[in-house]
Amino acid sequence: MSALRLAEAAVPAPPTLDVERIRQDFPILARRIREHPLVYLDNAATTQKPRQVLDALARYYSDGNANIHRGVYTLSEEATAAYDAARVKVQRFVNARASREIVFTRSSTESINLVAHSFGRRHVGPGDEILITHMEHHSNIVPWQLLCEQVGAQLRVAPIDDSGTLQLDEFERLLGPRTKLVSVVHLSNSLGTINPVREIIAMAKRRDVPVLIDGSQAVYHMPVDVQALDCDFYAFTGHKLYGPTGIGVLWGREEWLERMPPYQGGGDMIRSVTFEKTTYADLPHKFEAGTPHIAGVVGLGAAVDYLVGVGFEAIAPHEADLLAYGTAALSEVKGLRLIGTAKEKASILAFVMKKAHPHDVGTIVDTEGVAVRTGHHCTQPIMDRFGVPATARASVAMYNTREEIDALVRALERVREMFPL
Amino acid sequence: MSDLRELYQEVILDHNRRPHNFGELDGADRHADGYNPLCGDKLAVYVNLDGDRISEVSFLGSGCAISKASASLMTDAVKGKTLGEARVLFEQFLALVTDDAAVVDEALVGKLAVFGGVRDYPTRVKCASLAWHTLRAAVEDRHELVSTE
Known part of the structure; x- marks a missing residue:
């Protein structure tokens, strides 16, 4: 065997995604909508769930349901173990240092609100500033507006250009001596x-400003390593990552969470x-009051397993294509x-059409079985920036x-027939 | 395409392209702004009253074909009507676009019957009814923004 062939053997070709096999895992993809096969293209709103997640949810409720951290009986111990195991899965998924940081x-909305309340009330005061960007989701705008109102702080917004790219120099200019937190969408x-x-x-760190990253859309398209990123919070x-609704994650750097x-x-x-x-529990329990969404956590663990099993090295090139x-x-x-x-860019194709309002576009493509989102996508400032009332996405x-x-x-093309240029 | 034509009837597409009574009414007696946060539709309705009668009515705004055509056909339908007659028409219209079992007075609703197809698209009911809610706010002299949410 030549040296070249040895090298080839040592470095396997990037795996390609067997999409047809993947689709078999998602029962909903077999549905028909208005006599057409469902074409589900609203993944940024929520993704569909693989059988592995659905089975984990059913198994939990039919076989393992009990409250956690309570009983000494077997069922409660099992539920607690499943809950804790899922936390470790999520920890590894974003490469956090310890599961108590999860x-x-x-x-995501609640994760950001948690930081706004808990970090905000302690570390943000009158005249201080929170820096965000023009492309934030309402969930990364409104919690900061509420905080600013309460403590007399200012919300600063870094602009974007006509392509929708952050103007990094402007962002850096807005990082000032009063900036107490940067919160930016990934x-x-x-x-x-x-x-x-x-x-x-890195820019924020040079000025000792902590950073929250809203990773709602990122986590199912690309690998995230919070230690390599060196941010302070990741929501x-x-x-959106093929798991159940009603369960979110806040990763926080232990030093912050402790304080x-x-x-x-x-x-x-x-x-x-x-x-x-009253004295408070250790991390992460200090931030998890009440009976949590145990089934949701178990389902999220199964979703993480599924996503890791398929692998971003296969998913990312497919989605890029x-x-x-x-x-x-x-x-x-x-x-x-x-x-x-x-x-x-990743995943998103947002557009407007001449002579046809996005809402009409959405209705017409739906009659062909195609699900797209129409509206302002909880980002009204972006709509204003681009001078459109809404987009189809x-x-x-x-x-x-x-x-x-x-x-x-x-x-x-059906839209064009109905609304000719 | 067939059920889509039920929704987007020719009359609707026509009024979307060339809306009637489109524009601001200078010195209008009454006026209100409506907003549908779901799709970003915004429209204003202007009314002149002659006693109890709507003598002039117009609208201005941007929106989807359904909301624009609805506003256009509404202004045609209520012009010259008394406020009481307009209210009855609004009730008939709401029944037409929301209630499968509704018995509407065909003579009364007239051209508005083209919105019957909206029934099958529940998310679009708000588009069709925004102009009417805004008209009601205008004649009642309410100045807060009318929202469909």
Whole structure:
């Protein structure tokens, strides 16, 4: 064997994604909508769930349901073990240092609100500033507005250019001596822009400003390593990474979480309670008051297993191919304008069409079985920035195919017939 | 395509392309703004009253074909009507777009019957009814933004 062939053997070719096999795992993809096969292109809103997740949920409720951290009986011990095991899965998934840095919440929204309340009340005061970008989801705008109102702080917004790319120099200029926190989306839900989070974090770090990254859209398209990123908080949600709704995650750097006061009070988050003095539980329980969404956590663990099993090394090139194919195909549609054309992009194809309102576009493509989102996508400032009332948005996930992009384009031809140029 | 044509009837597409009574009414007696946060539709309705009668009515705004056509056909339908007659028409219209079992007075609803197809698209009911809610706010002289949510 030559040296060359040895090298080839040592470095396996990148795995390709067997999409047809993947699709078999998602029962909903067999559905028909208005007599057409379902073409599900609203993954940025929520992804579909593989059988492995559905089975884990059913198994938990039919075979393992009990409250956790309570009983000494077998069933409760099993439920506690399953809950704790899922936390470790999530820890490994984002490469956190310890599982106690993983806090389970309801959603990304709650994760951000937790930081706004708990970190905000302790570390942000009158005249201080919170820095975000123009492309944030409402869930990464409104909690900061509420905080600013409460403590007399200021919200600063870094601008984006016409392609939907963050203006990094402007961002750096806005990082000032009063900036107490930077909170930035990793992957924009309405533009698809991937922000240069490493540079953003490095800029903030040079000024000792902690950084929260909203990773809701990123975590199911690309590997995330919170230690390599060197951020301080990372928020995401289960239902976008093929898991159940109602379960979110906040990863927080232990040093911050230790110093932050509890977010909500109640059971499970205390060490001891008397009417005179209550002491709080250790991390992460300090931030998990009340009976948590145990089934959701178990389902999230199964989703993480599934995603890791398929592997980003196979998913990312497939989704990149769909994005490139879709961008080219949509660019051919007459009178269509893509909103969000940043160089660094993933998954999202948002657009408007001349003579046809996005809402009409959504209804018409639905009659062809194609599900896209229409509206402002909880990012009204972006709509204002691009001068559109709304957009139609297709967003791809691992189980989508080029044929489904073709189906979208065919459906858009129906739109053109109804609303000619 | 067939059930889509039920929704997007020719009359609707026509009024979307060339809306009637489109524009601001200078010095209008009454006026209100409506907003559908779901799709970003915004429209304003202007009314001149002659006693109890709607003597002039117009609208301005941007929106989907359903909301624009609905506003256009509404202005045609209520012009010259008394406020009481307009209210009855609004009730008939709401029944038409929401209630499968609704018995509507065909003579009364007239051209508005083209919105019957909206029934099969529950998310679009708000598009069709935004103009009517805004009209009601205008004649009642309410100035807060009318929202469909």
